[in-house]
Amino acid sequence: MYSMVQAGSMGVPFVAVRGLLGSDILTHRPDLRVVENPFQETEPVVVAQPIRPEVAVFHAIRADRFGNALIPGGMRDDLMMARAGRWVVVTTEEIVEKEISGEGTGGHTFLPAVDVDQVALAPFGAHPGNCGLHYAHDPAHIREYLEAAQEEGTFQAYLEKYIYGLRNHQEYVTLSGLRSQGERGSGA
């Protein structure tokens, strides 16, 4: 999977992957094929199609008007994923006047404007997930989602309550009772 996303970010037509031979994954995935290694004849190897998502979406702690963005730390493969994506959208807690540079990012991942196509202001856009030091994940909401997702009827009701029944993101923020406290101090 990493190889396939990385191949997408590199723009190559396919990528060779180690292992996988003898796995049932190969019988269910048309994007994985076994070929002979052209540089080591008689050795079977798996080649995979690159993954290039139509749209890749990231949530930033801040972005500027050019598209430079800071994605909170943690899993830091975002740059590779942004490059694999054909159209990259950044939603953000805030849009700042001063241009964001790749220096002194404070442990956050820097997405340069050249890799970003669109920026949208969306405070609490990661909810019910967490967003750096702005807010933690919301276990009560996640529990509500998990329970609703058990059955089709309750899941539809969940979607109606939080998505279809609302006019915009601000209504979601209000409904969820989310209030901005800014970036909390670095004390864990």
Added chain:
Amino acid sequence: MIEKSPDYGPEELMAVVISREVRDQETVGVGMSSPVPAAGCILAEQLQAPQANIIILGSEEYYPFPAGSSELHFLAQRGELDLFFLSGLQIDRRGNINLHVIGDYEAPNLRLPGAYGSAMLYYMAHRVILFRTEHTRRTFVEKVDFITAPGITPEKVYREGGPTLVVTPKALLAWDKEAKEWGLSAIHPGSSLAEVKENTGFSLRMAEPLISTPPPTARELMVLRTAVREKLQRIYPEFAEKKIRNF
């Protein structure tokens, strides 16, 4: 004779057993959702393997890379990972692991998250230790419902390493390279040969002589419950709190 209940829990025992397998200087990786191997590796670092390079996904302290978890993935693919840990909802006699589905693939009874790199890692880490906190017949089956990653390598395919051990709360199984199946290597304190056989869904080759796992030493438990527990609280707070006793 009334058997005294052990003064350690099954996860503590497994962490100690795993820690004894980690060698100094080697590069060791621990994937997501793997608190028992994480505890074992940190314990080894505190004891016999202070110079081991330990990489724990989800940890800040044990994460030496600038980029994300693809770094560990590609490190393994380069053949530079000495030891890695995998699990499986099912593990079979031939070393196959299943992280995909229980039942039929098209109409499964249970759909799991999938391989997440394990079909490569099982090939490319020099040694893979499987761990499972449940030792039952539904886990240890004759044949897995779906082979996520195979124990046996098809002809002419390049493989750096592969299966070496399975650690459970009852026993230690060792991969027999000649026979290409699991053998029973050691029985943990509190368990018995009959109990292991009864809870394993395939016949196990017997090592001669069969040994008893040396129980955790006072030192191992002390370090596990102090330094290791404290470090683990920053990675797996709930596990550290509930499964590793406070010294």
